[in-house]
Amino acid sequence: MKGTVVKTTGSWYEVRDDSGCLYRCRLKGKFKAQDLKVTNPIAVGDRVIVEVGDHQHTHIINEILPRENYLIRASVKHPEIGHILASNIDQAIIIATLRKPKTSLGFIDRYLVSAETFRIPSLIVFNKVDQYKKSQLKELDDIQETYENIGYRTLATSFTEHIGIDNLRSQLNGKTSLLSGHSGVGKSTLLNLLIPEADQKVNPISGFSSKGVHSTTFAEMFTLNRDSFIIDTPGIKELGLMEIGQEELSHYFPEMRALLGNCKYHNCTHTHEPGCAIIAQINRTIPESRYLSYLSMLENEDNRR
Ligand SMILES: Nc1nc2c(ncn2[C@@H]2O[C@H](COP(=O)(O)OP(=O)(O)O)[C@@H](O)[C@H]2O)c(=O)[nH]1
Ligand SMILES: [Mg+2]
Ligand SMILES: [Zn+2]
Structure with missing residues (x-):
């Protein structure tokens, strides 16, 4: 069978x-x-x-059978060993929140880079918009624009107030989606909303740290309908990247990928080299935050954290 x-x-x-x-x-x-x-x-x-x-x-x-693709992260205890989050997926969804808990742009970028290694399409969902103050809504607008300009799909949602859910539902249709994000961003809440039989445990946010507590321990694939599936993963604290060489990393930033032939030196690391086409585009087609994420991933010895 x-x-x-x-x-x-x-x-x-x-x-x-x-x-x-x-x-x-x-x-x-x-x-x-x-x-x-x-x-x-x-x-x-x-x-x-x-x-x-x-x-x-x-x-x-x-x-x-051979895997079409997979998302892998370095194991926390043994960074030379990987842990496969899931395989054979059609899209990678990262649930992020600007508060309670706060997801850093660096974390989002690491996730996107992991997905780019197999060219898995990503969707960034910013949840808990019902909680955002005016200034955070403005910040959200800017962040969404940044990622949309690069070509990523983004959504603003509230799983508790049912904002943006129909849109999200239609993005899930006909696909196997991997759901990831820190603990406490609302993954289980979303699953219960979409698939009441899933009956996932939803955790209160611990008041002191505003961080979620881990309750999902194993990844699991849920059936949304005949040809749509959602894989829930345990909350990820840090996403250690594996096996991405220095010269390879920029290939996984789509806005850099487009410029790669244009650097003066073919082995350019885009950090200090004269005639670098990437550096010339910072704050133009390359958002500064993305370039900083690039540097941080590059600095991290073999991209592990
Ligand atoms: N205000 C608000 N709270 C939310 C939203 N989505 C989830 N929560 C709350 O965030 C907490 C953690 O949710 P949970 O689904 O367990 O997160 P998970 O760790 O990602 O599975 C729970 O108290 C949820 O009720 C939302 O859109 N708005
Ligand atoms: Mg959960
Ligand atoms: Zn360069």
Whole structure:
């Protein structure tokens, strides 16, 4: 049987076949992981071949089909090892908030860069607009404009006040979407709104830090309708990037990508070199905040944090 992994708990894997039936599976004893160094050999979204047993406890995942794409982050404890957030996705959605908790532009940019390594289209959703003060609404306008100009889709939403939900719903249609963001930005609230049966635990924001508490521990794929799926991931504190070389990084900033042939030196790092086409465009087609994110990712020894 061929199916899609919809939930992983470490020792068990839930696999959905193409008619929607679920199988609780284990991994073959000598499962050969792909070449990547990862903490999870199987991730949500993976297409797998299952040997169906006579009863519940004997279904075995025998093989993983090649991944079309995936989002990976460096493991916090062992930065040389990755953790795959999800695979085979049509779009990466980052839920960000300007307050309670505040998502930094640096975090958004790291996420976008991870998605760009496979050219996965991204959507940036700014949630909790019901909470923003006038000055933050203005800030939001500017930030949305910045990202829209680069070519990213953005939305302003309130999951509790139902602002922007229809728009978001239509962006989810017909796709497998990965939902990510810090804890507390509203991922579970959104899932409950779209899929009441999902019955996700929503956490109060802890007053002191305005940060969310972790409750989702494992990624899980939910069915929105026959051909639309949403993968929820545990809140990400920091997104460590993996395996992006210095000379490669600028390729994952679309507004820089367009200019790359124009630098004087072919191995330009766009930091100090004379005749750099990127530096010449800062505050023009390249927003300063994006360039600063670029520098910060570059400085970070092999892009890990
Ligand atoms: N004011 C406001 N609060 C929200 C909104 N969306 C979610 N919340 C609240 O933010 C807190 C964290 O939400 P939760 O869905 O658990 O976030 P998650 O950690 O990303 O899954 C809860 O108290 C939600 O009620 C919103 O649009 N506006
Ligand atoms: Mg949650
Ligand atoms: Zn340059």
